[in-house]
Amino acid sequence: MPELPDVELFRRLAERHGVGEVVAKVEVLDPGSLEGATPAGLQRRLQARTLRSARRHGKVLLLEAADAAVLAFHFGTNGSLHYGPRGDPAPRFARLCLDFATGGQLAYLNPRRIGKAHFAPSASVFVRDEKLGPDVLEPSFDIAAFTAALAGRKQAIKVVLMDQAHMAGIGNIYADEILFQARLHPATPSNSLDQAVISRLFDAMKSVLQTAIDCGAGAEAFIDRLPKGFLLPERHVGGHCPRCGTPIEQEKRGGRSGYFCPTCQPAPGTRPGED
Numbered sequence: 086m087p088e089l090p091d092v093e094l095f096r097r098l099a100e101r102h103g104v105g106e107v108v109a110k111v112e113v114l115d116p117g118s119l120e121g122a123t124p125a126g127l128q129r130r131l132q133a134r135t136l137r138s139a140r141r142h143g144k145v146l147l148l149e150a151a152d153a154a155v156l157a158f159h160f161g162t163n164g165s166l167h168y169g170p171r172g173d174p175a176p177r178f179a180r181l182c183l184d185f186a187t188g189g190q191l192a193y194l195n196p197r198r199i200g201k202a203h204f205a206p207s208a209s210v211f212v213r214d215e216k217l218g219p220d221v222l223e224p225s226f227d228i229a230a231f232t233a234a235l236a237g238r239k240q241a242i243k244v245v246l247m248d249q250a251h252m253a254g255i256g257n258i259y260a261d262e263i264l265f266q267a268r269l270h271p272a273t274p275s276n277s278l279d280q281a282v283i284s285r286l287f288d289a290m291k292s293v294l295q296t297a298i299d300c301g302a303g304a305e306a307f308i309d310r311l312p313k314g315f316l317l318p319e320r321h322v323g324g325h326c327p328r329c330g331t332p333i334e335q336e337k338r339g340g341r342s343g344y345f346c347p348t349c350q351p352a353p354g355t356r357p358g359e360d
């Protein structure tokens with residue numbers, strides 16, 4: 086499922102190939118994947134407009150037109166963004182395409198149709214209406230903001246990390262990696278963490294997400310490029326901890342599978358496994 090690092094790479098693709106381009110035509114191939122406008126309305130709002138910026142907020146990509154209107158993409162379970170020459174037919178699973186005057190095309194692929202493209206009058210209106218918390222990689226989301234987001238919440242730390250209304254960008258996969266790097270059990274109550282542990286978790290969060298971006302999250306060779314000591318390549322039934330070799334354990338939470346090392350990430354209340 087595309088999380089912050091994957092969406093950051095889609096953003097860079099859109100910035101490289103879409104920003105500064107004039108939209109010649111909007112092709113809505115699946116009206117069910119579009120919210121906030123009708124296909125004809127979207128065409129009216131974007132046609133002949135220049136794309137001014139490609140931004141990201143958490144797991145959402147925001148393409149902003151010259152009049153500040155935005156098309157915001159949620160990528161659902163396996164959506165993506167594709168750039169190429171204007172295709173006929175459009176790429177497989179394309180639900181919405183922006184055709185540029187120069188002949189290129191950005192295609193929003195949404196295979197299972199779980200993601201959505203939202204039209205909104207501006208990025209700030211979209212973020213407000215979606216009730217998104219701050220983007221976790223924004224410099225303004227500092228240790229003080231992170232500490233405040235965790236304070237007073239007794240839910241499992243994994244749930245809090247993934248709560249987009251408190252901090253936007255982290256999903257199931259990267260929550261597991263961040264907790265592994267911080268050596269915290271996913272069920273640890275958020276409000277039980279002392280400042281030293283919060284600080285360790287904060288550093289793990291920033292560095293895991295940045296490393297995943299730097300290694301090209303989502304690309305074919307991504308897993309091979311990750312530094313040694315990342316859980317991701319072993320994050321499956323039958324995997325082994327890259328630090329200590331213990332078999333990785335699976336836990337179900339909200340219908341989704343999580344993975345952790347029972348030795349490096351001992352259950353709350355037991356003695357923590359430190360170096």
Ligand SMILES: [Zn+2]
Nearest residue numbers: 326329346349
């Ligand atoms: Zn371990």
